[in-house]
Amino acid sequence: MPAKFRIGKLAVIGVGLIGGSFAMALRKARAVGRVVGVGRTRRNLATALRLGIIDEIAVDAVTAVRDADFVLLGVPVGQMPEVMARIAPHVARHAVISDAGSTKQDVIASARRFLKDSLGRFVPxxxxxxxEMNGAGAAFATLYRGRNVILTPQAETSRTAVATVRRAWEACGARVFRLRPDEHDAIFAAVSHLPHVVAFALVGAxxxxxxxxxxxxxxxGGLRxxxxxxxxxxxxxxDICISNRDALLEVLDAYMEELERARGAIAATDAATLERMFExxxxARARWLVARRS
Amino acid sequence: MPAKFRIGKLAVIGVGLIGGSFAMALRKARAVGRVVGVGRTRRNLATALRLGIIDEIAVDAVTAVRDADFVLLGVPVGQMPEVMARIAPHVARHAVISDAGSTKQDVIASARRFLKDSLGRFVPxxxxxxxEMNGAGAAFATLYRGRNVILTPQAETSRTAVATVRRAWEACGARVFRLRPDEHDAIFAAVSHLPHVVAFALVGAxxxxxxxxxxxxxxxGGLRxxxxxxxxxxxxxxDICISNRDALLEVLDAYMEELERARGAIAATDAATLERMFExxxxARARWLVARRS
Structure with missing residues (x-):
């Protein structure tokens, strides 16, 4: 039986729904010793401290990472370059760094550019x-239970670092998968980024x-x-839309074509085409739901 | 205190989620005596009978309505003309007729054309x-509790008939409102028909x-x-999309313009515009949720 997995000190950069829930899940699993948090607003960090999500508010990212064993980057993907550039010279030589960004090619490009010596210990x-909530107040320990976590390690990523990140997420109750970064970005452009654009545009309109x-x-209820x-x-x-621009535009165009087809059928009162599309x-949705249950 | 509201015999034409739940809710409120059902598939009617939604399967719509006090048209809006034409000569002279269609101008046009002498007792x-489920098996007695029911009576609609339909829906636990048919159709094109087209097109794409x-x-969860x-x-x-074509096309075009704006901002990596749109x-969604709670 393997030794119990445990992170001594965890630094969470950006203690929001994602980073906060990661810390809470690890604590619940007794898989973390001390958690330090850093973020942009004092108020959110105070909430995190009060809720016991973090043990300590670090004065800045540099201080937070200095003796951390695991650094989680929980910031919006647009802030990754800046955060990586700031912490790179100060991360301990044994520390594992990981992120929770919804896009991977862009985050990996930032890591290559800014993480320097730590690149091998960075696991995307x-x-x-x-x-749909955010901030530390929305975090909860069971957010990741039964959920998927995708790792997109690179040729230079240390296998030990990958194993550590895998075990950390498994301690949170998640199932861990690996994908190529480009494949990851194409998939999530379709099943996550596009639906968000669709929802924002629908309410906006x-x-x-x-x-x-x-x-x-x-x-x-339908609209809700x-x-x-x-x-x-x-x-x-x-940030996600800009970061994953090309993959998102491709599926957005496919969706807009489908909408145009539906529009054409409605305008022409072409009931048969419309029913065929809806059916x-x-x-497809029914097959998908069945597949997910099995 | 008004006399207790009660329908002697209810005929449900189309015993699906909507018509079936109406019958169940009235029965639960002890506001109906006998329920006869008619529909296209024997299997669905057998389910309705087994579940106690209806007391009797009528051999056809004509038989069902002959001595009914209340006739509910629970069929897709595309079938309204045919059903109305069939039942019109056979509906009792005191009977109230109502429908549960998601579009109103089109249903009213059918009623004017086919209901003849019964038009004044038809309450749209x-x-x-x-x-998202359908069929008698999906029906349940509390479907309408706290929900809105919109009536769109016309100049010739009998006030007694309107009062009866209002009391029937109130017995089901619903809140009853009145709107002009054109206003109804414009509103539901936006908040119901458009979201359905959006969802079908997204899965389809x-x-x-x-x-x-x-x-x-x-x-x-986002996509789900x-x-x-x-x-x-x-x-x-x-049927709904065809029936409410003009109002739907108008809001569909507004939505597609909004999508085009989002697409343009993504393509141009115009982060500021994109954030403004999302914000x-x-x-708007937050204001809406607050308004609904109050």
């Missing part, structure tokens, strides 16, 4: 979990209508669920 | 409730991708909620 990771207030007053993720952080999703979508 | 109605199976395997309503009946939604959407 994407926990596929979240809610309705909000622009003259009778927007009345519209929302008469809306029901369809746009739940439009409650997500605009800053985080702005194909319903069948 | 839209219960704003449902799930993903299902066409080469790696569709892998995509769905890695999808998470966004496309829940793509599980809805293709036939029903085909406006998030704020």
């Amino acid at each position: 990771a994407h926990p596929v979990a979240g809610t 309705l909000a622009r209508r003259r009778n927007a207030r009345k519209l929302f007053a008469f809306s029901a 669920d369809t746009v739940r993720i439009a409650g997500s952080s605009p800053e985080m999703w702005r 194909a979508a319903r069948a | 109605a839209h219960p704003v409730a449902g799930t 993903l299902a066409r991708r080469r790696n569709a199976r892998k995509l769905f395997a890695f999808s998470a 909620d966004t496309v829940r309503i793509a599980g809805s009946s293709p036939e029903m939604w085909r 406006a959407a998030r704020a």
